[in-house]
Amino acid sequence: VILRPESVEQTQKCLRIANQCGTPLYPVSRGYNWGLGSKVPVETECSLLDLSRMNRILEFDDELGYLVVEPGVSFTQAAEFLQKHNAKHFLSVIGGPPDASIIGNLVDRGDGLGPLGNRAEHVCSLEVVLGSGEIVKTGFSRFPNSNVSHIHRLGVGPSLDGLFTQSSLGIVTKATIWLNPTPANFQAFFFCLKNLSQFGEVVPRIRELQQQHITLPSSSFLWSAVKAVAVLGQHPSPESGEFDVDEMLRRVSPGMAGAAWVGGGALYAASSRMAAEQRRLVKRALSNACFKLTFLDSRRYRLAKIANRIKMAFGGKPLVDPVVLDAMFAKPTYLGYPTRRSLRSLYWRKQIPVPEKIDPHQDRCGLLWVCHIVPYTSEAMTVAARAAEEIVLEYGFEPNVNFALMSERSSNMAVQIIWDRDRPDDDEQALACHRQLEDRLNDLGFTSSRLVINSMAALPDSDSATNTLYGSLKTLCDPNSILAPGRYLREDQCKI
Numbered sequence: 001v002i003l004r005p006e007s008v009e010q011t012q013k014c015l016r017i018a019n020q021c022g023t024p025l026y027p028v029s030r031g032y033n034w035g036l037g038s039k040v041p042v043e044t045e046c047s048l049l050d051l052s053r054m055n056r057i058l059e060f061d062d063e064l065g066y067l068v069v070e071p072g073v074s075f076t077q078a079a080e081f082l083q084k085h086n087a088k089h090f091l092s093v094i095g096g097p098p099d100a101s102i103i104g105n106l107v108d109r110g111d112g113l114g115p116l117g118n119r120a121e122h123v124c125s126l127e128v129v130l131g132s133g134e135i136v137k138t139g140f141s142r143f144p145n146s147n148v149s150h151i152h153r154l155g156v157g158p159s160l161d162g163l164f165t166q167s168s169l170g171i172v173t174k175a176t177i178w179l180n181p182t183p184a185n186f187q188a189f190f191f192c193l194k195n196l197s198q199f200g201e202v203v204p205r206i207r208e209l210q211q212q213h214i215t216l217p218s219s220s221f222l223w224s225a226v227k228a229v230a231v232l233g234q235h236p237s238p239e240s241g242e243f244d245v246d247e248m249l250r251r252v253s254p255g256m257a258g259a260a261w262v263g264g265g266a267l268y269a270a271s272s273r274m275a276a277e278q279r280r281l282v283k284r285a286l287s288n289a290c291f292k293l294t295f296l297d298s299r300r301y302r303l304a305k306i307a308n309r310i311k312m313a314f315g316g317k318p319l320v321d322p323v324v325l326d327a328m329f330a331k332p333t334y335l336g337y338p339t340r341r342s343l344r345s346l347y348w349r350k351q352i353p354v355p356e357k358i359d360p361h362q363d364r365c366g367l368l369w370v371c372h373i374v375p376y377t378s379e380a381m382t383v384a385a386r387a388a389e390e391i392v393l394e395y396g397f398e399p400n401v402n403f404a405l406m407s408e409r410s411s412n413m414a415v416q417i418i419w420d421r422d423r424p425d426d427d428e429q430a431l432a433c434h435r436q437l438e439d440r441l442n443d444l445g446f447t448s449s450r451l452v453i454n455s456m457a458a459l460p461d462s463d464s465a466t467n468t469l470y471g472s473l474k475t476l477c478d479p480n481s482i483l484a485p486g487r488y489l490r491e492d493q494c495k496i
């Protein structure tokens with residue numbers, strides 16, 4: 001069965017019944033975990049708990065910058081709410097499905113774009129229904145008369161927040177989500193690299209920009225050229241697998257031809273003078289180490305639009321792809337505008353055109369994510385990228401690789417294995433490729449940070465004292481092991 005409670009009380013009742021029947025219950029908030037398992041539970045013989053009807057925005061503070069939401073609140077709903085209230089703040093949205101849940105993304109430890117993109121670090125006051133049916137609250141919200149529960153994370157005493165993300169200890173039914181202040185001045189920048197060897201020069205320089213707070217956390221990226229083109233177009237010959245990435249890059253912008261990697265990000269400033277200085281510093285750091293270093297601010301955006309119009313009036317192609325222009329500046333994800341654009345990449349290998357209504361399940365689009373943490377050094381990122389390229393190509397897929405530069409120390413590496421589920425044998429090939437790449441990256445010490453349902457058991461072994469603690473916590477919070485068994489806590493890693 002699929003249970004659809006509309007309140008925390010009904011959620012408790014569902015748990016009570018599940019405990020009585022001994023039938024495990026797997027919660028989903030909106031179920032858009034595409035490429036990681038969607039709504040599919042880790043094990044069979046269970047019920048689903050779909051929390052999408054609990055979709056209220058319960059509080060909004062535009063002075064201190066936070067929202068209090070239920071699990072059914074989507075990124076689009078929150079973004080529209082903030083726009084309607086002419087908010088001074090924006091939410092770090094994901095690059096993925098706009099209808100996904102903010103809490104769903106948080107509890108799976110997803111990442112967003114913009115300074116507070118490292119979501120689990122910028123939330124507090126979780127309300128959680130334990131597997132036993134009891135309700136607990138984290139941070140200061142456990143004190144009924146506290147006035148500071150929405151604005152301080154750890155509270156006083158042992159902090160509990162971390163227990164309820166990537167776990168099967170409780171169901172999160174409410175959370176406070178912190179918002180980014182909207183900057184007075186926004187600019188986007190991007191640049192191209194000819195090959196992976198250029199990481200040696202470029203990575204320390206972009207890290208230095210981040211260490212000096214010229215760029216902010218979660219506000220810059222490095223993408224393989226394949227990722228860049230897969231967001232915009234489809235594989236020209238999925239049958240043979242052969243294609244010319246340059247030809248596709250040229251369509252985005254002629255100057256991008258020859259790129260193997262594309263980097264970029266957002267610059268947030270309090271004034272145009274500050275923005276000009278940021279530009280100067282980024283140019284100084286990067287101009288000798290890359291090509292096509294480009295900035296987009298309101299003036300350059302207007303000029304690019306005019307240039308496109310002139311080119312098209314004379315029958316030519318636009319100078320810069322208008323979709324890219326708008327995505328980078330007019331409604332950028334880096335300022336909290338959710339986008340469906342990246343969902344086009346799900347159809348990269350499909351032989352049908354990308355439909356108006358994206359439905360990867362119905363249309364049998366294959367996608368698996370490989371998510372690992374890699375040190376923010378050129379050496380480590382080069383090794384990880386080479387491993388991804390080598391293994392993915394060996395299995396006949398394309399190296400669609402993203403490094404999201406989340407902090408001054410670490411990058412979130414996400415590889416997308418994309419295939420057409422209508423092609424015989426490709427499901428097996430993709431699963432084998434996924435397994436091998438995950439194992440290789442784990443062996444290299446770049447441990448998995450987010451797991452697909454079928455790779456929960458592939459986590460490396462961990463030490464026994466920690467396993468025992470996990471086991472005790474599971475017994476305490478969920479004595480009948482009714483809640484999402486097998487999710488993130490490998491069975492042998494939570495034994496007492």
Ligand SMILES: Cc1cc2nc3c(=O)[nH]c(=O)nc-3n(C[C@H](O)[C@H](O)[C@H](O)COP(=O)(O)OP(=O)(O)OC[C@H]3O[C@@H](n4cnc5c(N)ncnc54)[C@H](O)[C@@H]3O)c2cc1C
Nearest residue numbers: 029030031032033094095096100101104105110111171172
């Ligand atoms: C093209 C593309 C781009 C993407 N880009 C990004 C990106 O930029 N960043 C990113 O993080 N992800 C990205 N994703 C992956 C994914 O779509 C998102 O992470 C999305 O937020 C997950 O779906 P959801 O929010 O609806 O969560 P759900 O599917 O509802 O939840 C995810 C999992 O968390 C658990 N869970 C859900 N709700 C609860 C709860 N209330 N209590 C306890 N456990 C719960 C369940 O195990 C569930 O399976 C992308 C996907 C695609 C296809």
